[in-house]
Amino acid sequence: MPEITYYAILDEGFAPSRPAGIVRRVHATPRPTDEAFTRNMQWEPTEFLVLHWLGHNDEDYVEITAQQAQEVIDRWKRQRVEPNDGR
Template identity: 40%
Template sequence: MGEAVTYYAIVNEFSSRERPFGIVRRVKHEGGQRDEVFSRDLKWEHTALLYSAERGDLTNDLVPINEEEAGRIVERIRGLASPDA
C-alpha cells in the first residue's frame, strides 16, 4: 500500500472554497495517518485541525477538494508570500 492523500480547503466567515483561508491534507500510509497544514513557513507541517473538526470543533469548515485545486491554493499562498505580491 502506498500513500493516499486527501486535501481540504479551510473555509471560514472571511473566505470561500475558491479563495480559502488555508489548506490541510490527510496522508494515509501503512503506519497510519498524518494530518498536515500548509503553513506560513510555506511548508507542510503537522496539524490537529482535521482531528478537532472530526470531534466537533466547527470553527472552520473543511471542504474536500481534489489535488489540482490543492495545487492552485498552495501556489496562491506562495504568491501571497512573495515580496512581489
C-alpha cells in the same frame, strides 16, 4: 505511494477557491497523518481534522482536488514574494 486527500478550510467569508487554509490527510500505514500548509510555505503536522471531528473547531472544511490545492498554494507563494503595493 499513499493516497492523499486535500481539504480547504472555509472560515467565515472564505470560498474553496480562496480558502483560509489547506489541510491534507496522507493515508499512511499504520495510521493517517494530517498536515497543514503553513505560513512557512511548507507542510507541517496539524490536529485540525481530529479536533474538528471531536467538535473543537468552528471552521468548516471541504474536500478539494490535489490540483485545486496546488493552485491555492502557488497563489500564496506568489503573493508572498510579490511586494504589496497597497491594493
